[in-house]
Amino acid sequence: MVRSQDIADIVGVSRQAVSAVLNGRGSSSVSAAKRELILKVAREMNYQPNYQAKNLARGCSRVIGFLYSQQSMLKMLRSPVYPRFINSLSVNLAARGYELSLIGIEDTCDADGILQTVNSGRVDGVICSSYFNSNDPRAEQKHPQQVIFATTTTPEGVFSDIRINGETGIAGLADHLRQQGHEKIAYIGQKGFRLEQHLRIFAERNIPLSEKFIVTEGMYASNPGDALTCFEITSLHLDMLRNCTAVIFNNDYYARGGCAALRQAGIVPGRDIAVAGHDNLEECDMPFLTTTTAPYDIMGERCAERICAQLNGRQVPSGETINNQLIIRASTADYQQPNRE
Numbered sequence: 001m002v003r004s005q006d007i008a009d010i011v012g013v014s015r016q017a018v019s020a021v022l023n024g025r026g027s028s029s030v031s032a033a034k035r036e037l038i039l040k041v042a043r044e045m046n047y048q049p050n051y052q053a054k055n056l057a058r059g060c061s062r063v064i065g066f067l068y069s070q071q072s073m074l075k076m077l078r079s080p081v082y083p084r085f086i087n088s089l090s091v092n093l094a095a096r097g098y099e100l101s102l103i104g105i106e107d108t109c110d111a112d113g114i115l116q117t118v119n120s121g122r123v124d125g126v127i128c129s130s131y132f133n134s135n136d137p138r139a140e141q142k143h144p145q146q147v148i149f150a151t152t153t154t155p156e157g158v159f160s161d162i163r164i165n166g167e168t169g170i171a172g173l174a175d176h177l178r179q180q181g182h183e184k185i186a187y188i189g190q191k192g193f194r195l196e197q198h199l200r201i202f203a204e205r206n207i208p209l210s211e212k213f214i215v216t217e218g219m220y221a222s223n224p225g226d227a228l229t230c231f232e233i234t235s236l237h238l239d240m241l242r243n244c245t246a247v248i249f250n251n252d253y254y255a256r257g258g259c260a261a262l263r264q265a266g267i268v269p270g271r272d273i274a275v276a277g278h279d280n281l282e283e284c285d286m287p288f289l290t291t292t293t294a295p296y297d298i299m300g301e302r303c304a305e306r307i308c309a310q311l312n313g314r315q316v317p318s319g320e321t322i323n324n325q326l327i328i329r330a331s332t333a334d335y336q337q338p339n340r341e
Contacts, residue, residue, distance in 0.1 A: 002045045011037050022047070064093055064307055065103040065123035067114060072129040073104065080251060081279050081296050088300025089127065096308045098124070125307050160310065161319040162302050169292030170197050172326030173248070173276055174205050176290075180332070182246045182274065186213040188234060188258060189250020194278070198248065213244055227284075230257030238265050246274035246332070252281035252291055259286070259331075274332040290332040294324050 004022065008015045017030045021038045030038070041047075066089065068076065076082040090100040101123065105113055118126055177185060187198060187209055195216070202209050218233050230249065234241070234257065241247055241262070249255035255277030259269045269275040270288060277286070280293035299322055309316050 002047045004047075007038060007041050007045065007047060010041050013038070018042075060124050061122060062098050063101050063123045064098045065101050065117060065126040067103050067105050067117060067126050067128045069105060069129075076129070080253065080281055081294055085296035085300050088297045089303055090300075092301045092304035093308075096304060098304075098308070125311055127303050127307060159318075160306055160316050162299060162306065163319070163321050164294055164296070164299060164324060165321050166194070166292075166294065166324045167197055167201060169278070169294075169324035169326045170194075170201050171205075173290070173292065174198075174202050174207055176326065176328060176332060177246055177274065177276075178205055178207050180274070183207070184213065184244045184246075185209055186215070186237075186241055186244040186247040187250075188215045188230065188237075188247060189254055191216045194250060213240060215240075226251075226253045227257035227260075230254040231261045232257075234258040234261035235265070238262075238267070241267065241273060244273065246276070249275070249277045251279045252277040252284040252286060252289060255289055255291070256284045256286055259289075270331040276332055280327060288330040290329045291327050292324050293327055295322050298322055 004018045005015045007022075008018045011018070011034060013030060013034060017034075018038055021030060021035050022042060066086070076086070086100075093100050103117060103123070103126070105117060114126060114128060117123065185202070185207065187195065189195060195214070199209055215233060215237055218229065230253070238261070247258065249258050255275060259275060262269055262273065262275070267273055274290075276290040277284075278292045280291045302320065302322070306316050
């Protein structure tokens with residue numbers, strides 16, 4: 001790696017003079033000819049500034065850490081949408097002159113561990129994949145509608161939550177299906193938090209999801225390969241689906257496989273049965289599918305804005321919730337409930 005001292009030795013000036021010229025500060029002791037020579041040698045030697053040293057001199061790293069535990073990393077790897085958040089966060093931080101660094105710690109719910117990472121000097125601040133410690137007065141109670149949330153943190157220990165409320169999209173879907181008169185609604189997907197949300201929200205609207213129409217066996221973590229799994233499982237439950245007016249798939253990967261199985265059996269999604277998915281996964285290439293969208297791109301932007309504002313000494317809200325949204329498309333919008341008598 002070329003150093004400023006190497007350029008100084010070639011030109012015959014001090015390292016301080018080279019540093020002044022390369023940083024645009026100028027120097028009264030450097031003639032115009034020497035200045036041009038310094039710049040010429042720097043270009044020829046492909047000199048690259050040592051930003052790490054510069055930031056060390058300034059007392060900052062220009063690095064924001066994204067803290068994760070083993071458990072949260074496994075969740076990120078399995079999630080079809082979490083990478084959108086990480087990418088959005090990285091892009092928005094870069095636009096503000098910061099680099100994102102992924103840092104594993106034992107427990108992202110440990111406030112002291114978080115602050116220790118911040119105070120280590122490796123980073124200027126951190127964004128956590130989760131943060132909750134009921135014994136710490138700086139933490140709020142865990143939000144029952146939480147899907148994931150990030151916590152932005154400064155060296156002074158200011159915690160600020162940004163969360164995604166996944167229930168708004170499900171509530172919108174329930175209202176949409178109720179308005180169309182659906183009463184026999186199937187659900188295909190793995191057991192877990194999302195299924196529990198559907199059961200509770202639909203029950204609150206007097207649209208109970210009957211256990212005999214819920215399929216969870218064989219359904220596991222979300223990834224593109226689940227389309228094939230869901231094709232096979234949907235094919236095994238065609239008799240049940242023929243008695244339903246609508247089916248909700250746990251995510252759009254499942255919906256892609258499920259819709260393929262329905263079509264193969266002569267059941268046309270959107271005409272013979274209303275179909276909905278979740279997560280608005282564009283790679284599934286299903287522009288007709290009613291789905292919900294989690295605004296992870298917006299969340300990444302808000303997190304970047306929030307942490308940079310804190311680092312610049314500006315006050316920010318202690319918490320913010322970003323609502324999930326329903327996207328109504330032809331797979332449910334054009335459905336006309338048939339006469340099944």
